[in-house]
Amino acid sequence: MSVRVLVCSAAGLVALAAGTAVATADGSDGRAARPPVAHAAAKARVPNEVGRNHQKAQDDLQAHGFYNLREKDCSGRDRSLIWDRNWKVVKQTPAAGKRVSKNRVITLCSVKYTD
Structure with a gap:
C-alpha cells in the first residue's frame, strides 16, 4: 500500500476521501509531482x-x-x-x-x- 500526500483544498480532501481523482492547481493529477531523487548519498x-x-x-x-x-x-x-x-x-x-x-x-x- 502506498501513501500519497497532496496539498489541496477542502473540496479536494472530500474528493480524496470519496476515492475520486483530484486535480492539482496546475491541472495534473499529482502523480508526476515528485521531488527529484538524489542519486548519490554523501x-x-x-x-x-x-x-x-x-x-x-x-x-x-x-x-x-x-x-x-x-x-x-x-x-x-x-x-x-x-x-x-x-x-x-x-x-x-x-x-x-x-x-x-x-x-x-x-x-x-x-x-x-x-x-
Missing part, C-alpha cells in the same frame, strides 16, 4: 570505534552522520545488547578509514566487559 570516512565503549561508539558514528547502525554479540553467544554501556567494540564493518555512503550499514561487533 560519503564520509568511517571513524575507528574498535576498543571504545559500545554506546560512545554509536554516539560518535551518529555525530559523523552515520545512522544506519547494527550491533552484534561477538562472543558467539548471540546475546542482545540491551545495556550498550556494558559492551566494548572489538570489530567493526566497514573498516575504519574507509570512505562510504552515510546510508551504508555500519556494524559494531562487541563483547561484554565481563567476557
